[in-house]
Amino acid sequence: MSLPPPVEDTAEERSAFFIGADTVSEEEEEEDHHQLILQKANALASENCLKEAIDWFSVAMRYGPVRPEQLSTFADCILRNFKRKAAGPDAGSVQSLNAGGSCEGDDAFDCPNCHSFLGEAVTIACGHTYCKRCIQRRLLSKCKLCSDAVSGQEKANVTLCGLLDKWFPDELTKSKTLCKVDELCERKRYQEAVSLATEVIQSDPESTAVARLSRAEAYMALKQYRLALEDTEFCPESSCSAEALFWKAMVLHEMGQVDESLQVFLHCLAVDEDFPRAKRQVEKILCDLLSPADENVKVGLRETAQNTSPHLRSKTLVSDAQGSPQSPVHRQHQVRASSAHHHLDSQEKRWESLERPVLSRAHSLRMNGSNCGEGLKRVCSAPQLGDQEKASLLKRKLSVSDTEPCVVYRGSSKHKKQGVVKGSKQQVAKAKTYRAVPEGLLDPNDLECSLCMRLFYEPVTTPCGHTFCKNCLERCLDHTPQCPLCKESLKEYLASRRYMVTTVLDSLIKQYLSQEYTERTKTHLEETRELSDLTKNVPIFVCTMAYPTVPCPLHVFEPRYRLMIRRCMEAGTRQFGMCINDPQKGFVDNGCMLIIRSVHFLPDGRSVVDTIGGKRFRVLSRGMKDGYSTADIEHLEDTRVEGSEELQRLQELHDAVYEQARVWFQNLKIRFHNQILQHFGPMPEREADIQATPNGPACCWWLLAVLPIDPRYQLSVLSMTSLKERLVKIQHILTYLQSIPNN
Structure with missing residues (x-):
């Protein structure tokens, strides 16, 4: 199948294309300068330069439409001036109203x-x-x-x-x-x-x-x-x-x-x-006061005053603006040439070119003898004005309003x-007459949480208007992001995690049900105190192996563990136990406490919990609480070596194992090396006192975490209270791994 011969563009079509491209470029250029002038005007308004800001907003109106909300900073500037004037001798009415x-x-x-x-x-x-x-x-x-x-x-x-x-x-x-x-x-x-x-x-x-x-x-x-x-x-x-x-x-x-x-x-x-x-009304009024009456005026200004806009100032253009009017075609060529040159300027030079609003478009019209200013909107029954006269009138009006804050x-x-x-x-x-709850109408049942059926404690009201205890609501949102009563979606509420106490209900309970509130508070504190004991009913996360001093990041998504993590944070302990699973017992007899360093909540209620290993423990008894496992535990500590000769031999063993581990780690393939660094960090430094902590040197636990061995074997090493035995076990593992060819 043959393709049709290429059709060459005619000279007229090419000319129209380039003219269109120039037009688009000029429109983009003009919009860019419009934004620059607005930024300059807002900057002056934020610095409380009211009169200068009026000049620049007037210039901005000549470039294009300005929405009322874009005058927010300008309105704030006017209000500050108004308040400053009102703070003087004439401020009595404002002060009395505030009172x-x-x-x-x-x-x-x-x-x-x-x-x-x-x-x-x-x-x-x-x-x-x-x-x-x-x-x-x-x-x-x-x-x-x-x-x-x-x-x-x-x-x-x-x-x-x-x-x-x-x-x-x-x-x-x-x-x-x-x-x-x-x-x-x-x-x-x-x-x-x-x-x-x-x-x-x-x-x-x-x-x-x-x-x-x-x-x-x-x-x-x-x-x-x-x-x-x-x-x-x-x-x-x-x-x-x-x-x-x-x-x-x-x-x-x-x-x-x-x-x-x-x-x-x-x-x-x-x-x-x-x-x-x-x-909003102030912004609209200011916009009306500074805006021309119709779009025809804007078009006329755009066609006749392009060569004197503030951002295109050159010696030629300024001299042209001061002389006689030029033809639109000649003026258009000048604007294009100046725009091409302008693209080479930096942002700072463009800001410097915006320092004199006297070269606004309306000013250019007056210098060139144009009569387009007659299409401007009347300002409060004032005669038809150009933008600078209009701005001056607005200044006078604002100065009057500054000194007369109270209008009768x-x-x-x-x-x-x-x-x-x-x-x-x-x-x-x-x-000033306080209302009081009528006697006989106060019923504590009216202030009960529909979830726990107890008096509200830290009542929180959802966006749908229903109220629950804070803890009760959080537990419900652990399972589903819906209101427990009306089933309205609370996904956004859950994502924000701003469970703020409803102050009115909280104060009513404390004022009218003080005795019931005291008992409710006592119950809450007792429940919290139980969670603060790190040997009795310790919450157990049944998941993976954890080791002292070794980071252990967790992704928490199950409702029971969401509750567990939240309780650890609220109790102030910021700790829980970590054990691996056991088919018969539920979890094994030995584990490691994890200390929560930070919790990052995801919008859907899940969380990423950054933890690090703490003390080792042995399980004495097992239990359950609200769906998650608990245990009574005792902490494990290494047996200290006292004799100098025995301590010397232990130190030599430690140094030998440390050097062997360092060589093994350095000889790993780069892929495995980087994975270990990413998940567990670098190998800990050699410690001067290997018996300084109850858990022994940190390098042992780091090696135990990174070595590719069965979790059950790791668990047996974790439960050892002899540093010598632990070092020997690790030495055997390293010797075995180094004997395997590194493919």
Whole structure:
């Protein structure tokens, strides 16, 4: 089968190919420079250089789109400046709000974020518990107590919700009603949300603050801005101050008052810097303030200002930018030539070329007489501006917001000015009244683990919302990575191995069931003390031969041995016995203790345990505990040689065996030599005192581990208490191995 003749490209096709290649190269080059400018802007923002950062972010907007989340560092810089100004004479309002948000008056049933009743309690990964409303409405990104991340996907704590329903049914009903108002807003049934929130406000003055904020959201969606602002300003000094400021800022933004809303958003973050929704809104506003109005402006800037971008500065281009406009074709050739030359520059030179944002694209347009800047977006009813004027205006606005951290809505009524403060003080006073579990409703059975049927000890709540004793849960996860009650997958939870104690339940048990807790603790300590005895009921790992001073890495996957290793770590001994199998007895009569040096857990619950041999022992009796073998043991020690002549002969025997072993090891094939080094390490150094330890010289045990002999023979040497007999046995083995031709 003949192939068709090759088709040669025409001149037009080759030209189009190279032009396309140049275009791709220019686009990649431009994207690269866009990222460099953003890095420069973020670096300036992180160093608190606010005005310079504004200049560079304006330049970045000329190169391409900037997403709001890319302005996170910039928003942090603005917030730091805002706080610095607020720390001066005008900071009284911010300080008072922070004081109002204090949790000094909270009890165990208060949400650490909004300081209201927990209601439908949700326990997060760190073990702290929040109300369902704060979690669902994303009112926090970090735990207020330990700064741990909050995913927002956590489920309600089943045990705690059941207790709150039993102890405080009326308050739980109110909390559920407030959550229903939020659900109506999510379903965009705003009028129903307003009606339900109004009923709550009229029937329960204690829930006024939270209900008004939910109603404010509904009013805002219905474009009833005056009513929404009244609700947000009803209790500015209450414990909900950060959320109140957030919704006030949202209403102002919806009304088109962007300047005022930005100030209030910053005020909200000054009160609670971990308010994620406020942070996102600040980033969006900053992005809008710095962005052009439409893509046509960006295209025009890209076509007419390529030759004056900061990263392509050369003497020719700068002089061209200062002179008369050039044709697009001539300018395109200049950009390509400069780009080719630019590829030879280092990263440092490119950063140096970004030191003067005055040569931004918009600046180039003004120097060349271009009128493309007229397509820019209006900034808060300001005249249409270029990027530098726009940046200057933003600087002025930010400087104003720096000095005026507290914004008061001008339309506030006399009722709000006079009556709100009094009401908020009363609410703060009521918040300091501690709740107590009603007498007669406290039943220890309600706080029992469903696995061990005993009082919770170190209660841990899973992501699915069920609570167990920490030890009980770990034992269940040894067998299967599922919740013991609902069978939901806990693979990720197992992989993280963060079994944090649920603080609310733990404190309730200690406070209300102190006697039962004392007895439960005593039982736990007794069980732990039993595990700490290294002669009685010692856990036995039935697996392989182990020797003193010799490393013994283990792969632990069986549930019974997972439990055994964990108990050794928790008891603090970090030791267990190792024996080989015996068909009749279960395991042999002699073994070696292993000392755990480290444990590396795998995501599925298995672990790699790094151990090293310790003392030898003899088994006195055997037993079982939770699936793994145990034994009462006695430790073995070498019999010391006292006479000088006998000690001298022993030393000579040791030296001869050591030299014989060294020669054997050096003459091994390189493959076997490297395998021994990898698994057991190098041969131990000759010891000055061969009777310094109860187990004798380490070289004997290293040789016993690496020599290719039957485990039963190794076991007989392990059980010897005479160093002389052990050396003679090893000498016989070495002599036999050296007599075999090395093929």
